[in-house]
Amino acid sequence: MTHTQTIKSLPTTAGDKPKAVGFVRNDVSGLHAPRHALDVQRHASTLGYQYVYTVRPPADADDPIAYALGIAAGLDVQVIVVFDLGHVDSQPALVCDEGFDLETVCPQGTWVRSAQRTPGVEMGAA
Numbered sequence: 001m002t003h004t005q006t007i008k009s010l011p012t013t014a015g016d017k018p019k020a021v022g023f024v025r026n027d028v029s030g031l032h033a034p035r036h037a038l039d040v041q042r043h044a045s046t047l048g049y050q051y052v053y054t055v056r057p058p059a060d061a062d063d064p065i066a067y068a069l070g071i072a073a074g075l076d077v078q079v080i081v082v083f084d085l086g087h088v089d090s091q092p093a094l095v096c097d098e099g100f101d102l103e104t105v106c107p108q109g110t111w112v113r114s115a116q117r118t119p120g121v122e123m124g125a126a
Contacts, residue, residue: 020049020079020103023068024056028086036083036105043105044081052077065089069098078113079103 022040029036037054044051055071057064065088072080080095081103088094088102092111095102102111 017048017050018079019052019075019077020044020047020081021052021068021072021075021077022054022081023072023087024054024083025064025087026056026059027064029083039105040081040083043103043108044079047103049079049081065094069095069100072100073098081105 022037022044024033024037024040026033033056037056041051041054052075053071055068057067061067068080077100079101082088083105084107085092085104092102093114096111096114099113099115101113103109
């Protein structure tokens with residue numbers, strides 16, 4: 001019996017890289033929001049993602065997580081990057097159950113999507 005190990009690497013061209021958005025909530029990051037936004041972008045780039053946008057919901061957003069998920073779906077990204085789990089109310093499933101991978105900067109971690117998303121279909125469509 002032969003064991004074959006497959007090593008998966010990220011594609012090398014920008015068009016082939018998985019797309020990611022950052023998600024920074026001012027109500028969570030406070031005065032550190034600009035630094036957190038930079039850290040999120042840097043982390044995504046280090047991991048080999050094509051960084052598309054930083055989502056910063058307005059202060060009056062009723063559900064900042066749903067706001068970010070809607071933008072991520074509209075941009076057809078695969079990954080959402082946050083500074084820490086506080087940005088998703090310490091519930092990674094809120095992101096993963098909508099068909100996105102979740103990456104955190106601090107502590108560094110990955111949560112894999114638990115659902116498949118239909119490309120081009122935004123959240124909240126009824």
